[in-house]
Amino acid sequence: MNYHYLIITIVAEVIATSALKATDEFTRFIPSLIVVVGYAIAFYFFTLTLRTFPVGVAYALWAGLGIVLVALVTAIFYRQMPDWPAIAGISLIICGVVVIQLFSKTASH
Known part of the structure; x- marks a missing residue:
């Protein structure tokens, strides 16, 4: 697959x-x-990603990794x-991404 x-x-x-916060409700031009x-x-x-990835897997990876990085x-x-419950939730998201990549047959489409 092409990542x-x-x-x-x-x-x-x-x-x-x-950058959304820096826009100050879209009142600042550059942000x-x-x-x-x-x-x-x-x-x-993302449309180019869908050439080789199934939509559900691609979106799960995008959303999951996006949440962690943001x-x-x-x-x-x-x-x-983030507080401890947020860190726990983010850790579960990371686990979900790992499970998809390592074990899902859909991910290897």
Whole structure:
């Protein structure tokens, strides 16, 4: 499987989502532009991802890894530290992504 498009999708979405707070409700131009362009790139590359990945698996990987990375980015840049229940939930998401990659026959389509 080709993971390059999925990686670009995830990175673009993480950048866009992380910039949402900086838009100040879309009143600041540059952060707003980053959000719009980031999501456009993410959706475009997600369509390319779907050439080789089943939709459900691709979306699960995108959403799961996106959640984990956005949590890390916002902890670093916005000092929004997750509490222990959030860390436990994020750990379960990581476990889910690992299970899909290691054990799902659908993931090897």
